[in-house]
Amino acid sequence: MARRYEPAVFEPKWEEIWAAEGLYRASEDPDDPRPRFYALDMFSYPSGDLHMGHAEAFSGGDAIARYEAMRGHNVLHPIGWDAFGLPAENAAIKRGIHPKEWTYTNIEQQRRSFRRLGMSFDWQRQLNTCDPGYYRWTQWLFLQLFERGLAYRKAASTNWCPNDQTVLANEQVVQGRCERCGAVVQRRELTQWFFKITDYAQRLLDDMDELTDWPERVVTMQRNWIGRSEGAEVTFEIAETGEPVTVFTTRPDTLWGVTFFVFSVEHPDVERLATLAGTWDQVRPLVEKVRSTPLTIREEADTKEGVALGVHVVNPVNGERLPVYVAPYVLMEYGTGAVMAVPAHDQRDFEFARQHGLPVRVVVQPDGADPVDPETMTAALPHEGVMVHSAPFDGERSPASIAKVTTWLEREGRGRAAVTFRLRDWLISRQRYWGAPIPIIHCPADGLVPVPEDQLPVILPEDVDFRPGGESPLARHPAFLNVDCPVCGGPATRETDTMDTFVDSSWYYYRYCSPDDEQRAFDPQSVARWMPVGQYTGGAEHAILHLLYSRFFTKVLYDLGLVPFTEPFPRLMNQGQVIYDGARMSKSKGNMVAPMPIVERWGADTVRLTMLFAGPFEDDIDWKLIAGDPDRRPAVHAWLGRVFNVVDDAAGASGDEPEGLRRATARAVKGVTGDMERFRFNTAISKLQVLTNEMRAALDGRGGAREAAATLALLLAPFAPFAAEELWREVLGNPESVHLQSWPTFDPSLVVQDTVTLVIQVNGKVRDRVEVPADIDEASALALARASENARRAVGEGRVVKEIVRAPKLVNLVAQG
RNA sequence: GGGCGAGUGGCGAAAUCUGGUAGACGCGCAGGAUUCAGGUUCCUGUGUCCGCAAGGACGUGGGGGUUCAAGUCCCCCCUCGCCCACCA
Numbered sequence A: 001m002a003r004r005y006e007p008a009v010f011e012p013k014w015e016e017i018w019a020a021e022g023l024y025r026a027s028e029d030p031d032d033p034r035p036r037f038y039a040l041d042m043f044s045y046p047s048g049d050l051h052m053g054h055a056e057a058f059s060g061g062d063a064i065a066r067y068e069a070m071r072g073h074n075v076l077h078p079i080g081w082d083a084f085g086l087p088a089e090n091a092a093i094k095r096g097i098h099p100k101e102w103t104y105t106n107i108e109q110q111r112r113s114f115r116r117l118g119m120s121f122d123w124q125r126q127l128n129t130c131d132p133g134y135y136r137w138t139q140w141l142f143l144q145l146f147e148r149g150l151a152y153r154k155a156a157s158t159n160w161c162p163n164d165q166t167v168l169a170n171e172q173v174v175q176g177r178c179e180r181c182g183a184v185v186q187r188r189e190l191t192q193w194f195f196k197i198t199d200y201a202q203r204l205l206d207d208m209d210e211l212t213d214w215p216e217r218v219v220t221m222q223r224n225w226i227g228r229s230e231g232a233e234v235t236f237e238i239a240e241t242g243e244p245v246t247v248f249t250t251r252p253d254t255l256w257g258v259t260f261f262v263f264s265v266e267h268p269d270v271e272r273l274a275t276l277a278g279t280w281d282q283v284r285p286l287v288e289k290v291r292s293t294p295l296t297i298r299e300e301a302d303t304k305e306g307v308a309l310g311v312h313v314v315n316p317v318n319g320e321r322l323p324v325y326v327a328p329y330v331l332m333e334y335g336t337g338a339v340m341a342v343p344a345h346d347q348r349d350f351e352f353a354r355q356h357g358l359p360v361r362v363v364v365q366p367d368g369a370d371p372v373d374p375e376t377m378t379a380a381l382p383h384e385g386v387m388v389h390s391a392p393f394d395g396e397r398s399p400a401s402i403a404k405v406t407t408w409l410e411r412e413g414r415g416r417a418a419v420t421f422r423l424r425d426w427l428i429s430r431q432r433y434w435g436a437p438i439p440i441i442h443c444p445a446d447g448l449v450p451v452p453e454d455q456l457p458v459i460l461p462e463d464v465d466f467r468p469g470g471e472s473p474l475a476r477h478p479a480f481l482n483v484d485c486p487v488c489g490g491p492a493t494r495e496t497d498t499m500d501t502f503v504d505s506s507w508y509y510y511r512y513c514s515p516d517d518e519q520r521a522f523d524p525q526s527v528a529r530w531m532p533v534g535q536y537t538g539g540a541e542h543a544i545l546h547l548l549y550s551r552f553f554t555k556v557l558y559d560l561g562l563v564p565f566t567e568p569f570p571r572l573m574n575q576g577q578v579i580y581d582g583a584r585m586s587k588s589k590g591n592m593v594a595p596m597p598i599v600e601r602w603g604a605d606t607v608r609l610t611m612l613f614a615g616p617f618e619d620d621i622d623w624k625l626i627a628g629d630p631d632r633r634p635a636v637h638a639w640l641g642r643v644f645n646v647v648d649d650a651a652g653a654s655g656d657e658p659e660g661l662r663r664a665t666a667r668a669v670k671g672v673t674g675d676m677e678r679f680r681f682n683t684a685i686s687k688l689q690v691l692t693n694e695m696r697a698a699l700d701g702r703g704g705a706r707e708a709a710a711t712l713a714l715l716l717a718p719f720a721p722f723a724a725e726e727l728w729r730e731v732l733g734n735p736e737s738v739h740l741q742s743w744p745t746f747d748p749s750l751v752v753q754d755t756v757t758l759v760i761q762v763n764g765k766v767r768d769r770v771e772v773p774a775d776i777d778e779a780s781a782l783a784l785a786r787a788s789e790n791a792r793r794a795v796g797e798g799r800v801v802k803e804i805v806r807a808p809k810l811v812n813l814v815a816q817g
Numbered sequence B: 001g002g003g004c005g006a007g008u009g010g011c012g013a014a015a016u017c018u019g020g021u022a023g024a025c026g027c028g029c030a031g032g033a034u035u036c037a038g039g040u041u042c043c044u045g046u047g048u049c050c051g052c053a054a055g056g057a058c059g060u061g062g063g064g065g066u067u068c069a070a071g072u073c074c075c076c077c078c079u080c081g082c083c084c085a086c087c088a
Helices: A007-021 A052-070 A086-095 A099-116 A132-147 A197-210 A216-226 A252-257 A270-277 A280-292 A295-300 A347-356 A402-412 A524-530 A545-559 A595-602 A604-613 A623-627 A635-652 A659-677 A681-700 A706-716 A721-731 A778-787 A789-795
Strands: A036-041 A074-076 A151-161 A166-168 A186-195 A228-238 A244-249 A260-264 A307-314 A321-327 A338-341 A364-366 A385-387 A415-421 A440-443 A447-450 A482-484 A491-494 A535-539 A572-575 A578-580 A755-762 A765-773 A799-806 A810-816
Touching (some): A007 A721, A036 A052, A052 A074, A052 A578, A052 A595, A086 A099, A132 A151, A132 A545, A197 A228, A228 A252, A228 A402, A244 A252, A321 A347, A578 A623, A604 A681, A681 A706, A706 A721, A778 A799
Parallel strands (some): A036 A074, A036 A535, A260 A321, A535 A572, A755 A810
Antiparallel strands (some): A228 A415, A364 A385
């Protein structure tokens, strides 16, 4: 009588037993001989119950954590909540409840769901970024940066919604409109807090060597985001005033082709120079237009608009007097906010020149092309070739000449080699309620005063009208706002902005190492024992922001002497997205599929296996394609049913294990282990299915399969922890949890093939296959090939002119005629 | 416009790192068995075409190349996806 597969019965049972047994607690015992392994999943944003993305990501992360534990590691596998943030406020406003209530309700729901899914988390280390015991240390870290000049205030352009009366993140601006209310977004200059990540730009690039197991595309995205450009700074001179004005260029070899000069609309000298030249009336409308256009719209504009400033610059290499323009295509945020324009060799400059009737001068003659008439050019030329009209550099190869020209500029005192980064400082202040307050006091006498450490945390008050109203909601809370200055004791006010939630998430993985420490952010000794992280798992949508910020934080902590390493996550794995019918799941499309109802109906193991078996972990999963009809029994559920039957039969069978099955078991152990090392969960599971089929065949042949059954339960444990446990303890009768067992090993002699298939080809086409001993010699293999009827027929009248022998796998007869 | 990645059966995918039997495993489908019944379970078959079969031809987006041999390596092109996008 076969045992029925009833996950609805045994999954909740094991959930309780595992919790009672404390199965997944990481050991801090320094005498624990096991090597440590930190299996980290990106923590969860509690915006509701778990969604499919969670199920996918955590199924993979949990498989790794369980596998590493069975491999003999003392595993740290924690979970926490990225609990601050705007969605909590928006949802709370919509429902008329407090963001805290909404957040904690969701956390409790997600916590239950994670447990129901069988995630092997060490729940004693659970952390929550909106807990004062956590954000106290977020504030402490802010102060560490502040004291070293890495946190500072400056005026910046921001997206402003006139309806909601708040600043918006770029992500919240959709086609120039507020994503919440649809109002056209404005731009506003506001004084904001920044972290000086640009100080670390070069190190963030250099240390990429240490990211040994990151997806290449994530590294590339970060490299592009940092955007290092090598070139030169060249100093021009305003002809009318004699003042210097510097530009950055990657192509100093084209300096002789400069025919005009452009300032960014936001350049601080524009108004003064325009007033001086009497052009302010013409320039001003453009300046005001750009200032009122949201940042996201401006980036999409492609017009070559601009106006003449009425002043001129002198080109330092040839003394030419060139007109100066103001144009939005020059960005204030990059380089110096001013550019030298080389229309012959830069497409943007070329289009601007055509629009405004400016001259074009070719200074690099492309190889193999006839000299071009600048009048008839339709696009900028590539600048690879020979320099012309560039005395004293005529005839030099370009771009090889860049270094030479730069050296010359330095000698002549007209410029110098320079490096520019695209990376900008990290704007961390938010005029929002639901975040960690910035621990700064504004004193009329003492300026910006850090809150003394012994007064941390600066508690986020709960009795706040948190609806957006044109300023931070905390500014409307007098008891929070008004304080005595810690330095002079006089009346002062608190900073009312809160921190970006990415600050919270930039250090949470440190806190896991000593989550209850009330004396410090983390215990450096515990961190030194657990970190760097053994494997980090999470979504590719964090390729830049979270992962870059965390790398930055780690370098700051290293400089503070708090951690002995410079990269927190040397190994990173991104899961793919779960989509539906080719499209992203979303409420507005009405194509959301939630994991927990499927868990209810088919079990947690089915959800986990469906995710992991669907394809490579990093590939997207189209739920409609892999799950099909939601009422149909999932394929992996049916397989688990077969597993239960076959293991149950094996437990009752008394025969000897056939040699073929022993070999199949060894092959499975070898194959699954290799797949686990490369996170090939889909092929690992397929190998377990092969073993299941082999066991069935052996049992039908009246053989035993007890060894295979035990091995199957062990190999199944990382993927389907409930089923593996039920099989291990209940069906096979073992007293101790399968999740405390060692990963199986195999006898290498069992995976050695005695016979292999010798493939016989004629002119590269397979004509015959023969089973041969694995140690067959070349002469015998060749003799078999020559003797093959099929091969002979294929050779026909032809003559064999060459024989390629790769014993024992292949012989290729090359025939002619 | 730039960068990165991917195109293999009706479908999800193997094999690609290391050139050597293309399509493992699973879904679906077809036929059969069991069942009062089944959206159950089990068995068999399943790349396309020709053939009763043996066997043969074709086949990894398209074109070219290297090689005894290419899904795999090289060059060009097409399509799709993702990211960045006036970065001087």
